[in-house]
Amino acid sequence: MAAIRALRKLCQHSQHQACKLHVSASRQEAVVISGRKLARQIREEARADVEKWISAGNRRPHLSVILVGENPASHSYVLNKTRAAADVGKWMNAITDPSHYIQNLVDYYLKGISSETILKHSDISEEELLDLIYKLNTDHRVDGLLVQLPLPEHIDERTICNAVAPAKDVDGFHVTNVGRLCLDQSTMLPATPWGIWEIIKRTGISTFGKNVVVAGRSKNVGMPIAMLLHTDGRHERPGGDATVTICHRHTPRDQLCQHTKIADIIVAAAGIPNLITADMIKEGAAVIDVGINRVQDPVTGKSRLVGDVDFEGVRQKAGLITPVPGGVGPMTVAMLMKNTIKAAKSVLQFPPERIRMAAVS
Known part of the structure; x- marks a missing residue:
C-alpha cells in the first residue's frame, strides 16, 4: 500500500509540473494599450461636447x-x-x-x-x-x-x-x-496625469486596494498621478483608493526593485531610459510608460524615442503595457482638448474681475 501511495503522489506531482509547464509555455505577451485609439475616442467625445455647446x-x-x-x-x-x-x-x-x-x-x-x-x-x-x-x-x-x-x-x-x-x-x-487637486476637489487636472488616469479607467485596470509604484516625483506628472491614484474614490474628485509608493532617480536600484516587484501597477515617469526592466516587475502587472527619451540606436546610429521601460523585455512578463511613442503622449494632447472645453464653460462662471484678481494673486 505504501508503494501505491508513493506512486500516486509521484503521478500527481508529475501532472502538476506538466500543468505548470503548459501555463508557462502558453503565456502570451502583454496587451499593448494603444494611446492613439483611446485618444481618438476621447476626441470624438470632445467633438460631440463642442457641437452641443455650439448648438446652445x-x-x-x-x-x-x-x-x-x-x-x-x-x-x-x-x-x-x-x-x-x-x-x-x-x-x-x-x-x-x-x-x-x-x-x-x-x-x-x-x-x-x-x-x-x-x-x-x-x-x-x-x-x-x-x-x-x-x-x-x-x-x-x-x-x-x-x-x-x-x-x-x-x-x-x-x-x-x-x-x-x-x-x-x-x-x-x-x-x-x-x-x-491635492484636496480632492474638482479642478483643471494636468493633462498627462489625467491622460494616465483615463488609460487606467478605460482599460479596466483595477486600482482599489492595489499596490502602485510611481517612479518619478515631478510636480507636473509624478505627484499629480500619485494623488489621483491614492485618494478616496468617494470625494468630490474621486481617486483610485490605491496604496501608492513614490520613487525617483535617487532611489537606490535595489530598493526600487523591492517596491516594483510587489506593484500591481507601475507608472514610469523618471526620465531615465529603460529604468524598469523585466526582472523588476511581477507577473501580470500593468505598466504605464510616461518617459520620452531620445537615444542613439546602436545598430543604425540614428536617434530614436524610448521610454523609461525596457518595452521588449517587460512585455514578456507584464499583463498590460503602454508603448513609446503612441501610449501616453496622444492621451496628453486629447486631455488638453477636454480641459479647453472645460475652461470655456468655467469662464462663464467667473466674471472678468475675478479672473484678473486670480491672475495677480
Missing part, C-alpha cells in the same frame, strides 16, 4: 498657446496640440507659420476648437511675458491659456505658471489648481 448658442472654445524660444521638442509638441484641436473640429484650417514648426493660427469655419500659437523670442523678458499673459487672461475670446515649458533660464517658471488665470489654466499648473 455659445461660441467655439479657443485655446491660446505661448511658445518662448526655439526648443525643437516644444515646437513639435505644440504642433501636435494644435493639430489635435483641428481634429476635434475636422474643419479647414489656416497655417501661417513661416518656420514650418508652428501652426500660428488654426481657425475653423463651422464648429470646433480654435487655437493659436504665439511665438516669442527666447530673449523676451519675464515682465514682457507677464504682460502678455495678463492681456490673454483678460481677453474674453480666450478660454484656455498655456505657456509651453521649459522656459529660458532667466524666466521663473513658477511665477509664469501662477500668472495664468486658474479658470483658463488648461495645463493645471497654477497653485490654485494644484491645491484643489
Whole structure:
C-alpha cells in the first residue's frame, strides 16, 4: 500500500509540473494599450461636447498657446496640440507659420476648437511675458491659456505658471489648481496625469486596494498621478483608493526593485531610459510608460524615442503595457482638448474681475 501511495503522489506531482509547464509555455505577451485609439475616442467625445455647446448658442472654445524660444521638442509638441484641436473640429484650417514648426493660427469655419500659437523670442523678458499673459487672461475670446515649458533660464517658471488665470489654466499648473487637486476637489487636472488616469479607467485596470509604484516625483506628472491614484474614490474628485509608493532617480536600484516587484501597477515617469526592466516587475502587472527619451540606436546610429521601460523585455512578463511613442503622449494632447472645453464653460462662471484678481494673486 505504501508503494501505491508513493506512486500516486509521484503521478500527481508529475501532472502538476506538466500543468505548470503548459501555463508557462502558453503565456502570451502583454496587451499593448494603444494611446492613439483611446485618444481618438476621447476626441470624438470632445467633438460631440463642442457641437452641443455650439448648438446652445455659445461660441467655439479657443485655446491660446505661448511658445518662448526655439526648443525643437516644444515646437513639435505644440504642433501636435494644435493639430489635435483641428481634429476635434475636422474643419479647414489656416497655417501661417513661416518656420514650418508652428501652426500660428488654426481657425475653423463651422464648429470646433480654435487655437493659436504665439511665438516669442527666447530673449523676451519675464515682465514682457507677464504682460502678455495678463492681456490673454483678460481677453474674453480666450478660454484656455498655456505657456509651453521649459522656459529660458532667466524666466521663473513658477511665477509664469501662477500668472495664468486658474479658470483658463488648461495645463493645471497654477497653485490654485494644484491645491484643489491635492484636496480632492474638482479642478483643471494636468493633462498627462489625467491622460494616465483615463488609460487606467478605460482599460479596466483595477486600482482599489492595489499596490502602485510611481517612479518619478515631478510636480507636473509624478505627484499629480500619485494623488489621483491614492485618494478616496468617494470625494468630490474621486481617486483610485490605491496604496501608492513614490520613487525617483535617487532611489537606490535595489530598493526600487523591492517596491516594483510587489506593484500591481507601475507608472514610469523618471526620465531615465529603460529604468524598469523585466526582472523588476511581477507577473501580470500593468505598466504605464510616461518617459520620452531620445537615444542613439546602436545598430543604425540614428536617434530614436524610448521610454523609461525596457518595452521588449517587460512585455514578456507584464499583463498590460503602454508603448513609446503612441501610449501616453496622444492621451496628453486629447486631455488638453477636454480641459479647453472645460475652461470655456468655467469662464462663464467667473466674471472678468475675478479672473484678473486670480491672475495677480
